[in-house]
Amino acid sequence: MGIETSCDETGVALLRWEPAQPGRGLLAHALYSQIRLHAEYGGVVPELASRDHVRKLLPLVRQALAEAGLTPQDLGGVAYTAGPGLVGALLVGAAAGRAMAWALGVPAIGVHHMEGHLLAPLLEEDPPRPPFVALLVSGGHSLLVEVKGIGEYRILGDTLDDAAGEAFDKTAKLMGLPYPGGPELARLAGQGRPGMFRFPRPMTDRPGLDFSFSGLKTQVLLAWQKSDRSEQTRADIARAFEEAIVDTLLIKCRRALQATGAKRLVIAGGVGANRRLRAELAAAGEQDGFRTYFPRPAFCTDNGAMIALAGAIRLAAGQQQGESVDVHPRWDLSGLPPAPQALAGQE
C-alpha cells in the first residue's frame, strides 16, 4: 500500500510487486478528490478542508482495499511519504502507515516524495529504464534530475524562485483569470497569434541548468497593462508567455541530455500535461535522437501509486523503516541510499 499526504492531496494505492512491469501490478489507486465516499458517509459526501488528511485518509484506505477486493491482512508492506512536505500533513500519513504496518506485522518504508515523481513513469507500459534525465515541472517544482539508477539521483537544475506551474497560475491571475488559471492560460495560448508579443527566455543566455520564472510575471503585466486588453490580446500574450516557458524548458532539457549523455527524457509533474511542451520535446527528441516518456496525467500530479511503487522497489531491495514514526519536512533527494538491481532488466 502506498500513502501520499505531503501537501494538498490525500492519495492511497495498492500495488502487487512485479519488477519487470510494475504498472501491471497496480490494483487500485484513488485520490480523495476523485472518489465517491457514499458507502462511508451514507450518501452524503462532506466538504472537508484542503489538506485535512486526518478525516480523508482512512475512508480512502477502505475504498482502495474494496476496489482491489483485498483485506488489510493481504498487505505485504506499507509505504508512506516521509518528506519533503508540510510537517503536520506528513505526520498523518506516516503515523497511519507505520501503525498499520506494525499492527499487521509487515514492513513499512518512508518514501521521498520526489523519488515517487521520478519513478512514476515506470508505472506505464514500456517503462523507461535508468539512466535517464527527468524534468519535473509542476506548481511546486521545476527540477532537472539525472537518474543513474534507483536512489542514484543528481540534481542538475532547480528554480531560483517560482516553479513553472506557479508562473502559469500567477500570470493567468494577472490577466484576470481565476486562480489557479494555468490550464486555462494554456488553452487561451492555443488561440493566440504567433509573433504578436515576445518575452525573454530567463537564464538561457548563460551556462547552467537552473530556472528563474518570477521575472516573467512583471513582463506580462506590463505588456497587458499597455495593451487594449481585448480577448484576442489576452490570447496573444498567453501564447507568447507559453512559448517563453516551453522554449526555456526545452533549451535546458537539451543541455541536460548533452551534459549527461542520456538518451531518455522523462517528463513528470502537472505542467508535463501541457500540449505545446509535449509536442516541442517530442520533436526535439526526433531531431536529437532521444526518447521522451510521459506518465499519464493522473500520475503526473501527486498520487499514492507513485509512493506504492517507490516503496515496493525499496522494500524489494531489503530496505525498511524502524518502528518509530519519522518524517523529514526537508529532505535532500541526492542523499538517498541506492537500491542497485531493484528492477529486473535494469541496464
Place this chain on the structure above:
Amino acid sequence: MAEQTWPLPDEPATAALAAQWAKALDGGLVIYLHGELGAGKTSFARALLGAAGVGERIKSPTYSLVEGYLAGDRPAWHLDLYRIADPDELQWLGLDSLADPAALVLVEWPERGAGALPAADLELQLDYAGAGRRAAAASRSARGERLLQRLNGLQR
C-alpha cells in the same frame, strides 16, 4: 506608530533596502508582507533572508505554503498563505515553531491566516509604481518601532 516609505525603482533597490533591514535586525521579528500578486513580496523576502544569512536557494513558498531556514543562527520562516482558503487549514503547517521569539518570520497574504499567526511587529506594503515599486512600512509593536528607528539611523 511610526511609518516610513521608500521608492524601489528596480530590483537592486529592493535588494539594497532588504540589506539595510537585515543590518537593523537585532533579534526575532514578525513581518507581514502586503501587496498585489507580482508586487515583489517574495522578492523582498528573498533579499531579506539572503542578507540575513540564509545561504541556500530561497524559492517561492506559494505551493509549499511554508519554508524554514537558518539565517545565521536565527531560525527563519517564510510563509505564503495565498492558497489558504480557511484558517483551519493552518494546523497542518506546524506553526508552533513560529512562536519562537528569536525567529525571523515573514508572512505573505497574512489576512488568510487571521487568528492563527503570531502578531506582526511590522507590516510592509509593496505597490506598483510605474515599472518599479514603492514600499511602505508601519510598526505594530515596540520591536517593530525599534527596527524602524535603527533603519533611520542607518540611512541618515
